[in-house]
Amino acid sequence: MTRVKPKLQTIGHDCTACPIRHRAVCARCEADELQVLENIKYYRSFEAGQTVVWAGDNMDFVASVVTGIATLSQTMEDGRRQMVGLLLPSDFAGRPGRSTSAYDVTAATNLVMCCFRRKPFEELMLSTPHIAQRLLEMTLDELDAAREWMLLLGRKTAREKIASLLCIIARRDASLQLSQTHGELRFDLPLTREAMSEYLGLTLETVSRQMSSLRKQGLIMTEGKRHIIIPDFDQLLEETGDDSDGGFLV
Amino acid sequence: MTRVKPKLQTIGHDCTACPIRHRAVCARCEADELQVLENIKYYRSFEAGQTVVWAGDNMDFVASVVTGIATLSQTMEDGRRQMVGLLLPSDFAGRPGRSTSAYDVTAATNLVMCCFRRKPFEELMLSTPHIAQRLLEMTLDELDAAREWMLLLGRKTAREKIASLLCIIARRDASLQLSQTHGELRFDLPLTREAMSEYLGLTLETVSRQMSSLRKQGLIMTEGKRHIIIPDFDQLLEETGDDSDGGFLV
DNA sequence: AAACATCCTTGATGTAGATCAAAAAATCAT
DNA sequence: ATGATTTTTTGATCTACATCAAGGATGTTT
Numbered sequence: 001m002t003r004v005k006p007k008l009q010t011i012g013h014d015c016t017a018c019p020i021r022h023r024a025v026c027a028r029c030e031a032d033e034l035q036v037l038e039n040i041k042y043y044r045s046f047e048a049g050q051t052v053v054w055a056g057d058n059m060d061f062v063a064s065v066v067t068g069i070a071t072l073s074q075t076m077e078d079g080r081r082q083m084v085g086l087l088l089p090s091d092f093a094g095r096p097g098r099s100t101s102a103y104d105v106t107a108a109t110n111l112v113m114c115c116f117r118r119k120p121f122e123e124l125m126l127s128t129p130h131i132a133q134r135l136l137e138m139t140l141d142e143l144d145a146a147r148e149w150m151l152l153l154g155r156k157t158a159r160e161k162i163a164s165l166l167c168i169i170a171r172r173d174a175s176l177q178l179s180q181t182h183g184e185l186r187f188d189l190p191l192t193r194e195a196m197s198e199y200l201g202l203t204l205e206t207v208s209r210q211m212s213s214l215r216k217q218g219l220i221m222t223e224g225k226r227h228i229i230i231p232d233f234d235q236l237l238e239e240t241g242d243d244s245d246g247g248f249l250v
Numbered sequence: 251m252t253r254v255k256p257k258l259q260t261i262g263h264d265c266t267a268c269p270i271r272h273r274a275v276c277a278r279c280e281a282d283e284l285q286v287l288e289n290i291k292y293y294r295s296f297e298a299g300q301t302v303v304w305a306g307d308n309m310d311f312v313a314s315v316v317t318g319i320a321t322l323s324q325t326m327e328d329g330r331r332q333m334v335g336l337l338l339p340s341d342f343a344g345r346p347g348r349s350t351s352a353y354d355v356t357a358a359t360n361l362v363m364c365c366f367r368r369k370p371f372e373e374l375m376l377s378t379p380h381i382a383q384r385l386l387e388m389t390l391d392e393l394d395a396a397r398e399w400m401l402l403l404g405r406k407t408a409r410e411k412i413a414s415l416l417c418i419i420a421r422r423d424a425s426l427q428l429s430q431t432h433g434e435l436r437f438d439l440p441l442t443r444e445a446m447s448e449y450l451g452l453t454l455e456t457v458s459r460q461m462s463s464l465r466k467q468g469l470i471m472t473e474g475k476r477h478i479i480i481p482d483f484d485q486l487l488e489e490t491g492d493d494s495d496g497g498f499l500v
Numbered sequence: 501a502a503a504c505a506t507c508c509t510t511g512a513t514g515t516a517g518a519t520c521a522a523a524a525a526a527t528c529a530t
Numbered sequence: 531a532t533g534a535t536t537t538t539t540t541g542a543t544c545t546a547c548a549t550c551a552a553g554g555a556t557g558t559t560t
Contacts, residue, residue, distance in 0.1 A: 072397070074397065074398070074400075074401045076401070076405065076491055076492070076493075077491070077493055078491075080405040080491075082400055082401040082404040082405045084397035084400045084401065085397065095390055096386075097387065102394060102397075125383070126379075126383075129379035129382065132379065132382045132383045132386055133375070133376075133382045135386055136346075136382055136385055136386045136389060137347065139386060139389045139390055140345055140389055142393055143389060143392055143393045143396060144352060146393060146396035146400065147322075147324065147334035147335065147352075148324070149400055150324075150332055150334045150396065150399055150400060150403055151324045151326070151332040151334065153400055153403035153404045153451065154332040154403045154450075154451025155326065155330040155331070155332045157546080157547095158546075158547065192506095192507070192508090193507075193508065193509095194507085200404075201403065201404025202547075202548090203547075203548055203549080204507095204508085205508095205509085205510085205547090205548075205549080205550095206547060206548075208508060208509055208510080209509080209510080211508095211509095212509070212510085224555095224556085225507070225508065225555080225556080241326055241327070241328075241330075243326075243327055407516075407517095408516075408517065442537070442538090443537075443538065443539095452517075452518090453517075453518060453519080454538085455517090455518080455519080455520095455538095455539085455540085456516090456517055456518075458537095458538060458539055458540080459517090459539080459540080461538095461539095462538095462539070462540085474525095474526080475525080475526070475537075501560100502559100502560090503558100503559085503560085504557100504558080504559075504560100505557085505558075505559095506555100506556080506557080507554100507555080507557095508553105508554080508555070508556095509552105509553085509554070509555090510551105510552085510553080510554095511550105511551085511552085511553100512549100512550085512551085512552105513548100513549080513550080513551100514547105514548080514549070514550090515545100515546105515547090515548075515549090516545105516546100516547090516548090517544105517545095517546090517547100518543100518544080518545075518546090519542100519543080519544070519545090520541105520542085520543080521540105521541085521542085521543100522539105522540090522541085522542105523538105523539085523540080523541095524537105524538080524539070524540090525536100525539085526535100526536080526537070527534100527535080527536070527537085528533105528534080528535070528536085529533090529534075529535090530531105530532085530533085530534100
């Protein structure tokens with residue numbers, strides 16, 4: 001089990017059959033396994049804002065994101081909300097062995113998920129070792145991302161939080177397009193200010209103010225509300241507080 | 251692959267051979283697998299305060315905690331630190347497929363770890379499917395814990411953070427002792443005020459103040475600096491902001 | 501085009517927790 | 531015990547972000 005940094009390797013998101021395919025082409029896939037997965041999968045589409053499942057609700061499938069963006073969030077009794085995960089194409093949702101969702105899963109944009117019925121998927125996992133192994137790798141990546149996010153939530157300033165989020169989305173977006181435009185990066189923010197604030201542990205007003213501040217200083221430019229232009233990625237990166245190498249996030 | 255809530259099931263910490271053993275008695279273990287694990291494992295002891303590995307350093311083993319408590323933390327260039335994991339007996343550290351540690355691993359108390367050399371462990375994982383499956387379960391639990399911690403870091407007040415941490419440690423401690431003393435709980439805090447502050451995303455002064463405040467209100471009592479008595483666990487639980495059921499943490 | 505609903509921005513003010521500073525406990529060494 | 535070191539507590543002050551409040555954009559419905 002050799003592992004290489006998985007971040008920028010995502011090659012295909014075709015969801016032809018095997019969840020492994022989503023993140024990188026899987027050399028281990030055997031034809032018959034593909035066939036089995038083919039038999040237990042189905043697609044579901046959601047519109048931006050729609051909820052896929054609420055925390056605590058029954059969730060009899062596991063799924064991976066084909067297109068669009070989904071969010072995982074937790075809510076406290078009094079309504080305080082914290083986003084705990086951002087699912088981009090190829091990311092996995094749901095958990096073998098658990099029949100209810102631990103989080104609210106919401107479509108941030110229009111969303112297509114490739115779902116696998118949970119029981120057959122679990123059986124398949126038992127009979128097909130490399131699926132568990134691949135899932136383990138993906139889960140470990142998510143754990144790294146969650147821990148990097150803990151650093152952000154616990155120790156970064158509002159400005160650093162915003163810069164970090166923008167860098168993460170920009171990087172992920174750029175890697176999807178395989179466009180190596182060193183210089184200017186452009187992308188559509190898939191999150192509202194409110195969603196950003198829920199992710200970053202801030203209020204939406206603070207998010208808005210910090211965005212304005214970054215704009216005034218020329219670190220970012222905006223077209224309309226959601227389209228972001230980053231004239232110099234490295235310069236923005238310096239505002240994140242991270243060491244330049246960048247991390248595991250998303 | 252049926253799963254049950256793993257929290258309070260921890261039965262043995264004997265580290266006889268199989269990492270699976272640490273969390274719950276493993277019904278699947280076959281004698282020969284145990285034998286192989288026996289051959290690649292070794293023990294290491296650390297004193298409180300000692301560092302097991304620094305982030306970025308070579309780490310040619312994976313390990314599970316036998317006794318004591320270890321912490322995982324990340325540091326920013328300017329010295330801001332955030333703890334991202336607390337390893338209690340039976341918890342797992344290190345990651346198959348990665349040769350360097352992503353975090354500082356530090357002994358919070360005297361610590362014994364059961365180490366497995368990485369390469370043979372990875373090979374074993376490939377040839378022994380249920381190890382990957384068990385590791386996946388454990389990693390998913392850790393991911394849940396990390397996400398619950400994200401909610402704490404992003405949205406809870408200082409007071410709620412302290413109450414949460416105390417409840418978590420108390421609960422874990424109680425489960426280790428299998429002592430069902432409903433009423434008064436007693437345990438030694440394994441963390442300094444500074445370590446607590448690093449875990450909670452606070453300063454150590456704030457931790458101290460909130461501890462004093464809880465003490466003055468009779469929610470906790472202290473003997474010396476580290477020994478804590480919780481006269482009424484449910485009462486303290488109400489200060490955490492969590493819904494009463496409690497979560498996945500630690 | 502007017503009315504409405506979202507989403508975003510900006511301003512004024514308040515406060516939880518950080519920071520700075522020092523003293524008190526506890527722990528350790530001689 | 532006595533002094534030295536580490537850890538914790540407490541106080542005074544400051545500030546980053548939250549909260550409260552209002553006003554603009556933008557898009558949608560009729």
